[in-house]
Amino acid sequence: MDKLTQMRTFVTVVQTGSFTQAALSLSISSQLASKYVSALETALGVRLLARTTRRVHLTEAGERYLPKARHILDELTALEDELSGLQTHARGTLRISAPVSFAVSQMGKLITDFQAQHPAISVDLQLNDRKVNIVEEGFDVALRVGTLEDSSLIARKITPITMVICASPDYLSRYGEPMEWDELKQHRVLRYSYTTTEPRLIADNDGALVCNNGDFLTQSAVAGAGIVIQPSFIVEGAIRCNALKAILTHCAPPPLGLYALYAHRTLMTSKLRAFIDFISDYYGDPPYWEQGLYK
Structure with a gap:
C-alpha cells in the first residue's frame, strides 16, 4: 500500500476533522480512508488518532507525526511543481x-x-x-x-x-495636545501588550489600560480614554472621519x-x-x- 497515500489521508483527516470529510476531499470512500490511516498506524507501530463516534483527535504520537508528514508532502508537491x-x-x-x-x-x-x-x-x-x-x-x-x-x-x-500617534478631539481639548515626544509621559497612553518597539511611556499604575488588541485600544481612544500609538491600518478610518486626530507626526516611531x-x-x-x-x-x-x- 502506498505510504504517501496513507500519509496524505492522515493529514487530510486531521485538516477536515473526520474520515467522512477527508474521504469527500480525496474522492474515496470513508472505509478506504480509515483503512489507509489504520495501515499507516500499523506500519509505524503507534496510534496516531483517537477515534470517537463524533470526531477524531490527535494522540501524542499524532501531534509529533503531523508536522513531519505535512513537510514531506509539501516537499514532494514542490518538487513535482518545479519539475513539471x-x-x-x-x-x-x-x-x-x-x-x-x-x-x-x-x-x-x-x-x-x-x-x-x-x-x-x-x-x-x-x-x-x-x-x-x-x-x-x-x-x-x-x-x-x-x-x-x-x-x-x-x-x-x-x-x-507607519505608526500613528493619535487621540480624540475631546481628549485633546480636555488635557491639551502634546507637542513633543517627552510630553506623552504627562498623558494617559493606552498600551498594546505585544509591542516590541514602543517604549513604556507609563507605568502599570492605577488607571492604566493595557490590551493585546489594537482595535480595542483604538475604540477606547475614540471614546476619549487617552492617546494611542497604533499602525496606520488600524486607525486610518477613525482619523478620516475625525474621530481621532493624528498628533506628533514629526516624531512618530519608526515605521x-x-x-x-x-x-x-x-x-x-x-x-x-x-x-x-x-x-x-x-x-x-x-x-x-x-x-x-x-x-
Whole structure:
C-alpha cells in the first residue's frame, strides 16, 4: 500500500476533522480512508488518532507525526511543481497565518482578488496575533507586522507601515495636545501588550489600560480614554472621519513592515509562489490606506 497515500489521508483527516470529510476531499470512500490511516498506524507501530463516534483527535504520537508528514508532502508537491513547470497552474490548499486586526481590515479583498486570479487554490486563513511556528503548525506562510528577529525563515517585505500617534478631539481639548515626544509621559497612553518597539511611556499604575488588541485600544481612544500609538491600518478610518486626530507626526516611531514569512526559497510550492508574487505588489509603497491620511 502506498505510504504517501496513507500519509496524505492522515493529514487530510486531521485538516477536515473526520474520515467522512477527508474521504469527500480525496474522492474515496470513508472505509478506504480509515483503512489507509489504520495501515499507516500499523506500519509505524503507534496510534496516531483517537477515534470517537463524533470526531477524531490527535494522540501524542499524532501531534509529533503531523508536522513531519505535512513537510514531506509539501516537499514532494514542490518538487513535482518545479519539475513539471506548474507555476501557472497553482492549486491546492494554501494555509496562511495572519494578525487579527490586519486581516480583518485589509485582507478580505486581497484573498478575494487572489482566488479570482487563482481559482484552483483554496485558502485556509487562521487569525492569531501570536508568532506561530510555521513548520510545526503546518502553515505555508505567515504574515507579520513589526520588526523581524533573526530567523531561519525566509522573509519578504511586502510594504512599510507607519505608526500613528493619535487621540480624540475631546481628549485633546480636555488635557491639551502634546507637542513633543517627552510630553506623552504627562498623558494617559493606552498600551498594546505585544509591542516590541514602543517604549513604556507609563507605568502599570492605577488607571492604566493595557490590551493585546489594537482595535480595542483604538475604540477606547475614540471614546476619549487617552492617546494611542497604533499602525496606520488600524486607525486610518477613525482619523478620516475625525474621530481621532493624528498628533506628533514629526516624531512618530519608526515605521514597521508587513512581512511574508515562509520556510523555503527554492523549493516553493506553486500555490505559495503564486501568493507571494501576488501580495508583493498588492498594497503598494506606501500602502493605499495611508494615502491622504494627513491632509
